[in-house]
Every structure is written in structure tokens, then in C-alpha cells.
Amino acid sequence: MxxxxxxxxxxxxxxxxxxxxxxxxxxxxxxxxxxxxxxxxxxxxxxxxGDVVRHRHVTQGRKHLMHFSNIEYLKRIIRHHPDWFLDELAYLLETNRFIAANFTTVHWELVRAGISTKKIKKVASERNDDLRADFIRHMADYSPEQLGFLDEV
Structure with missing residues (x-):
């Protein structure tokens, strides 16, 4: 056989x-x-x-460009400045961490770390002062008795 x-x-x-x-x-x-x-x-x-099979210790695929500490650095930057673009994050990596990475690499490393574009946009919109002022202005039109809140449970 x-x-x-x-x-x-x-x-x-x-x-x-x-x-x-x-x-x-x-x-x-x-x-x-x-x-x-x-x-x-x-x-x-x-x-x-001493064994009859070959053990493969090599991982498949390409080696990751960024180390765990660099991804944590990106996460901290995003927490403080969620409205920055990917090319700005790549520039900060290059100047502060000496890692030349394309913005697509930065994007995929963030996705792999669990930070999606949707989450970044949501945090950025919550930090936008103009949008926050518009929301407060709009909600000021209502009295407290007119507002009702529901829990998602």
C-alpha cells in the first residue's frame, strides 16, 4: 500500500x-x-x-514583525488617541520603537490583538467633542420625565 x-x-x-x-x-x-x-x-x-518520526519544530508561515510589547504600545496609543490614522501609528512605531511597518501591517496586528476598526471608530466618535456637544444639546431639549432608559438584559 x-x-x-x-x-x-x-x-x-x-x-x-x-x-x-x-x-x-x-x-x-x-x-x-x-x-x-x-x-x-x-x-x-x-x-x-532515537525516534522513528521527524518532529517539525518550525512554525508555518512568516515570522511576525511586531513583538508583544510593540502591540501593547499601539494599544496604549489608541486608548489615548483613537482618532489617529494607521499611517500615523506606523510613523510613531518607526520613530519611537524603530520598527518600519506598513500601515496594513499595523492594521492586521491590531486585528490579531482583538482591536477591530469598528471598535476604534466607536471610541473615536465617543471622544469627538463636536459630536458629544451635539448629543448634549439634543438631549437638553427633553425634560427628565420624558426620558426612559432600557437595560439590554
Whole structure:
């Protein structure tokens, strides 16, 4: 059978039977139903590393440009100045943290950190003095008896 996954334990059992000279190799491989090439590949790994499978410790994909502390720095800036644009945040990263990042990189790092554009716009609109003054002016037209508040529960 070609291209099938042979469990690690089966490979180890075959190697141990081979090393103990319990059976000839041809009978072991015939009984376990895998080829000489597969056996010798696993046996070579066994002699070299002590295991019969290759462990991949390399993470897939590209390495992240920004470290955790840089993302926390961006979060602090956004908390104080949520109305700043992404290119301004990228400029601050370059001047204060010496990281040259495109504004799209800044955007995706913020999204990965859980800060969406919607959240930033909401906080920015709440901090907008003109919008806040308009809201207060509009609400001043009503008396306290005319206002009703509902809880979302």
C-alpha cells in the first residue's frame, strides 16, 4: 500500500524485533506490510535521533514583525488617541520603537490583538467633542420625565 501512514508504535515494534533477531527482516516486513525502504528510513532515524518520526519544530508561515510589547504600545496609543490614522501609528512605531511597518501591517496586528476598526471608530466618535456637544444639546431639549432608559438584559 503506497502513501499510507504507518503508526509510530508499529515502526518501533519492527525495529525492536529486528534488533532482537526474533525473526528475519523479510518476515517482519511481510507481516507488518511495509517496504524495505520505509523500514530503513525509520531505522536510520532511530539510530540518528532515537525516534522513528521527524518532529517539525518550525512554525508555518512568516515570522511576525511586531513583538508583544510593540502591540501593547499601539494599544496604549489608541486608548489615548483613537482618532489617529494607521499611517500615523506606523510613523510613531518607526520613530519611537524603530520598527518600519506598513500601515496594513499595523492594521492586521491590531486585528490579531482583538482591536477591530469598528471598535476604534466607536471610541473615536465617543471622544469627538463636536459630536458629544451635539448629543448634549439634543438631549437638553427633553425634560427628565420624558426620558426612559432600557437595560439590554
Amino acid at each position: 503506497a502513501f499510507r501512514k504507518i503508526p509510530r508504535e508499529i515502526k518501533i515494534a519492527a525495529i525492536q524485533m529486528y534488533q532482537a533477531n526474533l525473526l528475519p527482516l523479510a518476515i517482519i516486513l511481510d507481516f507488518l506490510d511495509f517496504s524495505y525502504a520505509t523500514f530503513y528510513r525509520a531505522y536510520g532515524l532511530w539510530l540518528k535521533t
